[in-house]
Each structure stands twice: as structure tokens, then as C-alpha cells.
Amino acid sequence: MTTVVDLRSDTVTKPTPAMRAAMAEADVGDDVYGEDPTVNALEAEVADLLGHEAGLFVPSGSLGNQLGIRLLVAPGRELVCDSLAHVARAELGAAAVFSGITFRTWRATRGVLDVGAITELIAPNAGPYLVSTAAIAVENTHNFGGGTVQPVQRVRAVIELARSHGLGLHLDGARLWNAHVASGLSLRELAAGFDTASVCLSKGLGAPVGSVLVSTAQRIADARVWRKRYGAGMRQSGILAAAGRYALTHHVQRLAEDHTRARRLASALGADPATVDTNMVVLDAAEASTVVAEAREQDVLVSALGPRFLRLVTHLDVDDDAIDRAIDVLAPLV
Numbered sequence: 001m002t003t004v005v006d007l008r009s010d011t012v013t014k015p016t017p018a019m020r021a022a023m024a025e026a027d028v029g030d031d032v033y034g035e036d037p038t039v040n041a042l043e044a045e046v047a048d049l050l051g052h053e054a055g056l057f058v059p060s061g062s063l064g065n066q067l068g069i070r071l072l073v074a075p076g077r078e079l080v081c082d083s084l085a086h087v088a089r090a091e092l093g094a095a096a097v098f099s100g101i102t103f104r105t106w107r108a109t110r111g112v113l114d115v116g117a118i119t120e121l122i123a124p125n126a127g128p129y130l131v132s133t134a135a136i137a138v139e140n141t142h143n144f145g146g147g148t149v150q151p152v153q154r155v156r157a158v159i160e161l162a163r164s165h166g167l168g169l170h171l172d173g174a175r176l177w178n179a180h181v182a183s184g185l186s187l188r189e190l191a192a193g194f195d196t197a198s199v200c201l202s203k204g205l206g207a208p209v210g211s212v213l214v215s216t217a218q219r220i221a222d223a224r225v226w227r228k229r230y231g232a233g234m235r236q237s238g239i240l241a242a243a244g245r246y247a248l249t250h251h252v253q254r255l256a257e258d259h260t261r262a263r264r265l266a267s268a269l270g271a272d273p274a275t276v277d278t279n280m281v282v283l284d285a286a287e288a289s290t291v292v293a294e295a296r297e298q299d300v301l302v303s304a305l306g307p308r309f310l311r312l313v314t315h316l317d318v319d320d321d322a323i324d325r326a327i328d329v330l331a332p333l334v
């Protein structure tokens, strides 16, 4: 039996035996009462790592983002982000449905922040004629941009811009861990200057479930109310938080291996390795869906994110042999 090489996403990882053991042994309590010691420890640990006052454990990155942006943007106001941002493109209109938030977007190459475009786009205090901008969202690394690490000078410029116009700033840091390992900047540096930040434990870190939203103690207290209101108050969720804590200790530095493998995949398949910042490879294929189907017949799974856009993602469950297999199968197809 050949095992399947699954490069569709880094969300497909399964908890390792050691992670499962940590979950089984977790000390738990009722987290809606604030009594789950493992959840409390995870929230404090992530808040500290990111240099924010407090954290909130949530079931998904989408909920982390949605709670974060609703704290910063009142109904009838707008959030500004790039047109491929996860919050705009992949959260199914949640900000509109739940929070009455509208969006305007700039077009970004590979997801990289365009400070000039943002400056032109924002409309703070627009009065009774136009929608007023309330906040800017930054995604780091950028998913649909191909795992792009945001250039630090541009992030600083956007923070300056937001400050000078009194705008809120949300960081969608689903893969901030990858940005940290790739850039050498600390998580604290990467999350500094943002009012709210959300990070995923269920992507490259390999935990089965969960994200953490960080911000000030006051905002997190508000987010806790909204989390319950949305029906996402969990009880003995320490069993899940334990997987996250295990991942923070054991699975952050190893992301460098995923990055190395992604670069190897890119060179072998004729993509420009300079476009591979982290664990994703984007390939331009004449017919992406045909490549997906033909690779699947040979037990290699990749994603088509557009008619010509293939995405390959390396992760914990893809080793060097799996990369060799993927190259053998994909090279003749792309």
C-alpha cells in the first residue's frame, strides 16, 4: 500500500502519539466558568509569546479573526484589507453577517502589503456620505499570496498609518509561527503594534483544533462574552488546549524543515524558489484541475485555488521521502 502524500494544506496533519498523550493527560475543568487550567495556561502562554495582555482560546482561526475585528469595527463601518485576505475571501461573509461590517480591498501582489494603496483607500471619519474606515487587517504569512512573509518595514509603515488616523489594526496571524521561523523576528516583534491578533494552532503546528486571539485584558473580556454568544463557549477544552501547548513546545522550530522542503519542491517543479518564503509553493498550471485529478490518481493530493493556480503546502506529516514521491508524480504534470 502506498501512503497518500497530502499537500493540499497544513490543516490535514494528525496529532502525533506524543501530542495525543499530552491531550489524554491534560488537567481540565469547565472553561465557561474559567476553570480549565490547561486552557488558562495556553491563553496566558500565547498572550505572553505575542506580547499582549490576554488571550482567548477559540475553536477556529475564523472565529479568532471575527472576534478580533468586531472589537475594532462597529456596525456600518468598514475594514480595509487586501482582496485575497482570508477575512475577506474565505470566512463566508461572517463579518457582514455577524457584525454588520463592510469591506474595501486593495489588490496585492503575492499578498504583500502595499502602503500606498492602503493610504489611498482609507477613509477615516468620512461623515454622512461615505463609509468610515475603522480598521485595517494584515495577514502574516499571507495564505492565498503563497505563504508570504510581510516585509517588516511595510508592516511598520501600516502601523504608523493606522496610528496617525486613529484606525484599529488586526493581525491575521494564522501562520505567524512560520513568519517567525522564516524571518528570525520574535513573535513579540511580529505582533507588536496590533490591537488584536489571531494565531492558529491547527495549521503548521499540527494541533487538531484551535486558535488563540490576543489583545488587551479589556478587549479579551469582551471577546469572551461574544465567544459565548456565538455558541463557542467550550467546557473541558483543556483536552484540546493541551495539544496546542504541546505544539508550542515541540512544533515551532521544526517549521524550518517544512520551509526547506517547500523550497526543494519549488526548484524541482520549476517554480521560482525566491517566491517561497515559508511552507507553500504556488504553481502556474495551464489547467490546474487536470493536474489535481491526475496527481490524485497517483496518491498525491494538491489544491487548485484558481483555474491556473496550484498550491502545495508542506507540513508535519510530509517527510523527505514524501517530497521525492510528490516530485516524481508532479514533475511530468506541471
Ligand SMILES: *Cc1c(COP(=O)(O)O)cnc(C)c1O
Pocket: 059, 060, 061, 062, 063, 065, 086, 087, 139, 141, 142, 143, 172, 174, 175, 200, 202, 203, 211
Ligand atoms: C486557515 C486560516 C484562517 C482560519 O481558518 P480556520 O479554518 O477557521 O481555522 C485564518 N486566516 C488565514 C490566513 C488562514 O490561512
